[in-house]
Amino acid sequence: QVLVVESGGGLVQTGGSLRLSCTASGSLFSIDTMNWYRQAPGKQRELVATITSGGSTNYADSGKGRFTISRDNAKNTVYLQMNSLKPEDTAVYYCCARSTFFASWGQGTQVTVSS
Secondary structure, X not given: OEEEEEEOOEEEEOOOOEEEEEEEEEOHHHOOEEEEEEEOOOOOOEEEEEEEOOOOEEEOOOOOOOXXXXXEHHHOEEEEEEOOOOHHHOEEEEEXXXXXXXXXXXXXXXXXXXX
């Protein structure tokens, strides 16, 4: 079993930055990818960024050039650095640890970007 806990959301002005953190615990060896998703009001949850166990990264077009996903294995933590934030980035951001056999979701952290 894997548990993930997000932190770092908040209110920021357009053009500002935030760094989200996701700390995992449990059977960490079983994780294939760590992922950040987001869900805006009235919209479907969407994938924002992925980092594999080998360190490869992938981004949705909405975040390319502005968002960076990274990991600190010593702290069992994955980060999402978000720069040049826009009002349309406002959403609840979720961390998800995935393997072939499971997907473990965090409780989410609210990011609000004011115009």
